[in-house]
Amino acid sequence: MARDPHGSLPALMPRLVAFARTMVGDTDTARDLVQEAVARALGARRVPSDPPAYRAWMFRIVRNAAIDELRRNWRTSEEPAAPAVDLWRFDQAQIAKLTVERGLATLAPAHREIIALIDIAGFSYAEAAELLSVPDGTVMSRIARAREALLAAIDSSALRVLKSSHGS
Amino acid sequence: MAVESDRSGDVLRLNALVDGELGASERAALAARLAADRDLARAHATLAQLKACVLAAAEATPAPPLPVPRARYRLARAAAAVAATAVVGLVVFIVVVDDPGDRKEGLEVPHTIVELAAFPANPVVPDLTAAGLKLAGVAIESPGGVTTVVANYRGPRGCRLVLRVRPVQGTAAHRDGTARKAWTVGNLAYELIAFGMPAERFAVTAAAAEDATRNRFWPPDSRRLRQASLDAPPCVG
Numbered sequence: 001m002a003r004d005p006h007g008s009l010p011a012l013m014p015r016l017v018a019f020a021r022t023m024v025g026d027t028d029t030a031r032d033l034v035q036e037a038v039a040r041a042l043g044a045r046r047v048p049s050d051p052p053a054y055r056a057w058m059f060r061i062v063r064n065a066a067i068d069e070l071r072r073n074w075r076t077s078e079e080p081a082a083p084a085v086d087l088w089r090f091d092q093a094q095i096a097k098l099t100v101e102r103g104l105a106t107l108a109p110a111h112r113e114i115i116a117l118i119d120i121a122g123f124s125y126a127e128a129a130e131l132l133s134v135p136d137g138t139v140m141s142r143i144a145r146a147r148e149a150l151l152a153a154i155d156s157s158a159l160r161v162l163k164s165s166h167g168s
Numbered sequence: 169m170a171v172e173s174d175r176s177g178d179v180l181r182l183n184a185l186v187d188g189e190l191g192a193s194e195r196a197a198l199a200a201r202l203a204a205d206r207d208l209a210r211a212h213a214t215l216a217q218l219k220a221c222v223l224a225a226a227e228a229t230p231a232p233p234l235p236v237p238r239a240r241y242r243l244a245r246a247a248a249a250v251a252a253t254a255v256v257g258l259v260v261f262i263v264v265v266d267d268p269g270d271r272k273e274g275l276e277v278p279h280t281i282v283e284l285a286a287f288p289a290n291p292v293v294p295d296l297t298a299a300g301l302k303l304a305g306v307a308i309e310s311p312g313g314v315t316t317v318v319a320n321y322r323g324p325r326g327c328r329l330v331l332r333v334r335p336v337q338g339t340a341a342h343r344d345g346t347a348r349k350a351w352t353v354g355n356l357a358y359e360l361i362a363f364g365m366p367a368e369r370f371a372v373t374a375a376a377a378e379d380a381t382r383n384r385f386w387p388p389d390s391r392r393l394r395q396a397s398l399d400a401p402p403c404v405g
Contacts, residue, residue, distance in 0.1 A: 014227065028328075039305055100225040104225075125187065140183070150218065
């Protein structure tokens with residue numbers, strides 16, 4: 001019996017959504033994008049049978065959908081919507097999460113994308129290079145620059161993880 | 169200049185180390201330098217922490233359920249993928265109404281009929297194109313253990329609707345949205361949830377949706393639906 005080419009899809013879903021969310025900056029839009037991308041993938045006639053190739057193929061579909069969404073937004077919206085937050089329910093992990101999210105939101109799309117591919121999707125430099133159609137060295141320098149930009153964004157953000165008073 | 173170049177080379181190597189991209193000899197050489205150079209070690213720790221934070225922030229995003237494609241020829245793959253999620257241990261059949269015998273003469277009937285083994289009847293997922301809402305996906309979820317068909321509709325200007333259908337014996341597990349309309353048809357409980365849709369537009373749309381589920385082969389009042397969507401301000405939910 002032939003193996004289901006989409007067998008690894010359920011396991012990929014959380015990373016696909018996280019990747020899309022980093023690209024477009026909005027959870028609901030990311031979930032919708034991934035659902036539409038997956039529906040498209042399930043209906044595709046030619047599906048890569050090799051698991052790494054399937055994974056790259058799925059991320060490429062989501063990436064294309066995210067790029068389309070960004071183009072649409074670029075035309076129609078002036079400013080990305082701020083995430084809905086409850087100001088009085090933060091703990092340190094939430095502050096760290098928000099700080100990173102807000103830092104990511106300020107990055108150039110190419111920087112957000114490379115961080116999403118390497119840190120969230122977990123691609124190697126070679127895999128990311130193939131997906132982006134750039135040399136490996138470009139991925140190496142781009143991820144380094146993107147992280148520096150993210151650190152700078154975090155540094156200039158108003159949010160800080162408060163230092164614990166224990167032992168200090 | 170040479171110092172700057174060294175620094176940028178170090179940054180590249182530290183990133184590559186954090187990403188597991190260095191070969192054994194490069195890794196060993198860098199590890200020796202990290203042990204001796206406090207600033208370099210601090211930079212490495214920062215990068216490693218940043219990578220972990222990015223991943224942790226991303227993992228907090230819940231994934232949606234796998235969508236179930238509408239067309240009949242996709243049935244086998246969809247069922248296999250949905251079953252693989254282990255969310256639903258049921259065989260799922262989604263068909264689009266396309267049997268000419270199911271049509272009233274001269275009328276297009278675009279509603280989606282879901283055939284689900286565990287359901288007492290086949291839920292109808294209304295076509296709301298006339299209301300400016302496109303069916304983005306149909307999925308099977310089991311919130312609180314109650315198998316539920318969930319249809320997501322999206323439209324321009326931020327408009328979004330969710331239709332949930334479950335057997336009447338089950339209890340609704342969600343209380344989300346800004347407006348809702350619930351009704352039952354036979355043994356099925358329908359619930360249409362709006363997210364920021366103006367009340368008047370939602371009332372017209374929900375009435376059309378209910379009509380479609382009760383009288384599945386009857387098309388909606390397209391003109392009224394279209395007008396309601398054109399007259400309404402953007403959704404703000």
